[in-house]
Amino acid sequence: MSMDQKMDSGRRQLLVATSAVGGVAVVATAVPFVASLTPSERAKAAGAPVEADIGKLAPGEMMTVEWRGKPVWIVRRTPEMLASLEKTEPLVSDPASEKPMQPEYAQNKHRSINPEYLVAVGICTHLGCSPSDKFKVGAESGVGPDWPGGFLCPCHGSLFDLAGRVYRSMPAPDNLEIPPYKFLADTRILIGDDAKA
Numbered sequence: 001m002s003m004d005q006k007m008d009s010g011r012r013q014l015l016v017a018t019s020a021v022g023g024v025a026v027v028a029t030a031v032p033f034v035a036s037l038t039p040s041e042r043a044k045a046a047g048a049p050v051e052a053d054i055g056k057l058a059p060g061e062m063m064t065v066e067w068r069g070k071p072v073w074i075v076r077r078t079p080e081m082l083a084s085l086e087k088t089e090p091l092v093s094d095p096a097s098e099k100p101m102q103p104e105y106a107q108n109k110h111r112s113i114n115p116e117y118l119v120a121v122g123i124c125t126h127l128g129c130s131p132s133d134k135f136k137v138g139a140e141s142g143v144g145p146d147w148p149g150g151f152l153c154p155c156h157g158s159l160f161d162l163a164g165r166v167y168r169s170m171p172a173p174d175n176l177e178i179p180p181y182k183f184l185a186d187t188r189i190l191i192g193d194d195a196k197a
Helices: 003-037 041-047 079-091
Strands: 050-053 062-067 070-076 117-121 132-134 150-152 181-185 188-191
Touching: 050 062, 050 070, 117 188
Parallel strands: none
Antiparallel strands: 050 188, 062 070, 070 117, 132 150, 181 188
């Protein structure tokens, strides 16, 4: 074997060894990078469905649960609250909930699966403020003498009825969002998932 052949063989071995080390370095760097692109357990949990126990919710009361970092209201409406929806129907901008911003089962005047329960995201569709519940009717509400009950966004004055439908000529362009949900039992709701079991 000549001197040139020995040098070529040595260079070849050095090139193979260097390439192998470089390949290992690339893999070692790529694994943590690729792993960082997958959602963390905390991020997965933040988007996960949330179960709510509504067994102790009395008629006329509201509870709030957090889903995806948003407040979700669950209101157990009284027969009087449900009757007010007839009065507000001609006053709201989307009475039949025809805009495609809610699940199909919410495209009705009470905007819910079960008329007794309203499940809505408690964020105003204008600028993302959180409306206040104004369930008291008339002058006692502080809204006005003809107020039938509902929600008031204190930031810019948008009014919503007890189905989360926005009144006409308000800053908020749309009704409150209805999240996907389903009843697991008479007293349990799963928010964030409405797929059939």
